[in-house]
Amino acid sequence: MAKEEVRKQFRLADLLRSEISDLAVNEPIPGERALAERFGTSRVTIRQALALLQDDGLIYTVHGAGSFVAPPRVIKQMKLLSFTQEMKIKGLKASTKVISSKLIEDDEHATDDFIVVGEPAYRIERLRFGNLEPLSFEITYINQSIAPDLIDRDLTKSLYHILETEYGQEVFSADEHLLPIIVDSRIAKFMKIPEGSAAIRIQRTGYNIRGEEVERSISIRQATRWDFKYSIRI
Amino acid sequence: MAKEEVRKQFRLADLLRSEISDLAVNEPIPGERALAERFGTSRVTIRQALALLQDDGLIYTVHGAGSFVAPPRVIKQMKLLSFTQEMKIKGLKASTKVISSKLIEDDEHATDDFIVVGEPAYRIERLRFGNLEPLSFEITYINQSIAPDLIDRDLTKSLYHILETEYGQEVFSADEHLLPIIVDSRIAKFMKIPEGSAAIRIQRTGYNIRGEEVERSISIRQATRWDFKYSIRI
DNA sequence: AAGTGGTCTAGACCACGAA
DNA sequence: TCGTGGTCTAGACCACTTG
Known part of the structure; x- marks a missing residue:
């Protein structure tokens, strides 16, 4: 369903952002299946939300192991600004x-x-x-x-x-x-x-x-x- | 299925790249549903392939209208190179x-x-x-x-x-x-x-x-x- | 072996553009 | 109105890491 005014993946990413801020660096975050069940979404949508967090440099993901809180980084992605x-x-x-x-x-x-x-x-x-x-x-x-x-x-x-x-x-x-x-x-x-x-x-x-x-x-x-x-x- | 040695979306992107090179600038490319049927894949996979082409600046997409061949651009995305x-x-x-x-x-x-x-x-x-x-x-x-x-x-x-x-x-x-x-x-x-x-x-x-x-x-x-x-x- | 992320499918509905 | 792209779902199997 894409009827919400804001995309679900964005709202999920924001929710996860605040949760992650309470965790220590390199601490694992819950698995994708667990998150999907908890938020009542499909796993695909959870993955899109996680991808947003990864782009922001907030988490990193290791295949077969899980996703983890990344060390803080100062520099953000380059954007087009006037x-x-x-x-x-x-x-x-x-x-x-x-x-x-x-x-x-x-x-x-x-x-x-x-x-x-x-x-x-x-x-x-x-x-x-x-x-x-x-x-x-x-x-x-x-x-x-x-x-x-x-x-x-x-x-x-x-x-x-x-x-x-x-x-x-x-x-x-x-x-x-x-x-x-x-x-x-x-x-x-x-x-x-x-x-x-x-x-x-x-x-x-x-x-x-x-x-x-x-x-x-x-x-x-x-x-x-x-x-x-x-x-x-x- | 993810059993192929190269991801399907990459192979599709390469196929589309060569097709696109024959088209004129601003010419529409086939719709996502048509491509999905032609290549025997799901629409999601086609969309991932198209996203790769868009990142390369080869096509642009207009919601409700279609995807079109973008004018050539000289500069590519910044990558990490030694x-x-x-x-x-x-x-x-x-x-x-x-x-x-x-x-x-x-x-x-x-x-x-x-x-x-x-x-x-x-x-x-x-x-x-x-x-x-x-x-x-x-x-x-x-x-x-x-x-x-x-x-x-x-x-x-x-x-x-x-x-x-x-x-x-x-x-x-x-x-x-x-x-x-x-x-x-x-x-x-x-x-x-x-x-x-x-x-x-x-x-x-x-x-x-x-x-x-x-x-x-x-x-x-x-x-x-x-x-x-x-x-x-x- | 069990659990995790990675990729893919088939199908649904919504939002937008053009005729 | 109809066809397009945009988002989402539920479920499947593969590849990888870890105990």
């Missing part, structure tokens, strides 16, 4: 200053090696703040066909939010390309850091659920203010 | 020069801010080459209790391989922490790049399936020789 969302998680107040915004015509291309091909696109330069300190300098390209009149919107708001609410373009996945750079004088001035400092340049291409390109951006983040942490698996 | 494996993928010949290796005793700690706590550990400095060019400078810490006499092994081989085959310690997941740096003179000399170049420093902690720490390492990779590409999702 700058605004990232700030919210860190507990900082996000704000934005628009540096420039213009329409780039066919064949014209920027000096950013993210070339605009064959189609007019908006190019927006923005400086992003967390608690009023400059944390990121961003250049965003969005094709005019995807978001007509984007340039007339309030670009100090989250672009992802504007794309979603005003144009029905949800960014579902993204490819990122990460490079270490040494900041030039223009960026250094914006970010209020010394010229020649180490920084990260992130080139991002965002896609909707259909895999169509929605947005391309470059963001430059100073080394001392950002942590790039992530977990990987075999 | 240096040796990465080189293999890139088609380069990996080689290694051991710079230093020693046992660090209790309470002594390195200048690398990856502090050894309470336990003797091996500290190994290595220079890694791809086609004889220095691509990465690595410092690795491994507790003596995990891999006794590690220091007497052939450290020009893949450490991950040694840990797995000689000590039964498989690195199953890892947390990485990525920082942009400017290389100092010692590293610059090893890597044969100018002092003051931009580079990436990766701090990695590797865990076995039980979530126990197996290895900690720092690797420094020059900007011009490495791409850090990855995909993320909502």
